[in-house]
Amino acid sequence: MNDISKFLTKDQSKSPINITKVIHVPADDVWDIISEQSNLEKCHPFCKENPTIKWPGVNARDEIHYLNGWIFERTFVRWIDKVGYDLFIGRNKGKRSFVSWRIKPINTHSCSLSISVYMYKLDYIPTIFRWIPHVVYVRPLLKKYLLSVTGGFEYYLQTGKSVSHNQFGVHPWFSGKNS
Secondary structure, eight states, X not given: OGGGTTTOOTTBOSSXXXXXXXXXXXXXXXXXXXXXXXXXXXXXXXEEEOOEEXXXXXXXXXXXXXXXXXXXXXXXXXXXXXXXXEEEEESTTSOEEEEEEEEEEEETTEEEEEEEEEOBOOTTSOGGGXXXXXXXXXXXXXXXXXXXXXXXXXXXXXXXXXXXXXXXXXXXXXXXXXX
């Protein structure tokens, strides 16, 4: 958890769900796209729209309009140029998860892109049983989602073409009923 622990509240899990993808482009190119306003419209396979409220930097805010009609708000709490950012994401007036994006150079032509999600706790389930839906349902589907998102950034960065909706397969949470 190191330096992000100051952002986590009692509402977020202390165990992140993490995906790291090696991308064969320079780290600066990855930063340029992840820090670009409305970047999810080009790179996110479940995003219909990514309107910006304020951009860039700490206190930046935008929305993700998913294919299924859900709208999530993102509020950026840390912005580290050429390294990544941290944010809270969730529905308006709903519970929020903490998300950390990080870029690590591997060499001059490759880097890794990591996304770590600290989910909000499932308060409506007794503490002793919370791990069951987390392990059986939430973790596998969130990993699938994160693989699609990082895959979308890799695809865009390597081809210069925007990803298609559901390009890496449909997702039961975000794709929508007619996908």
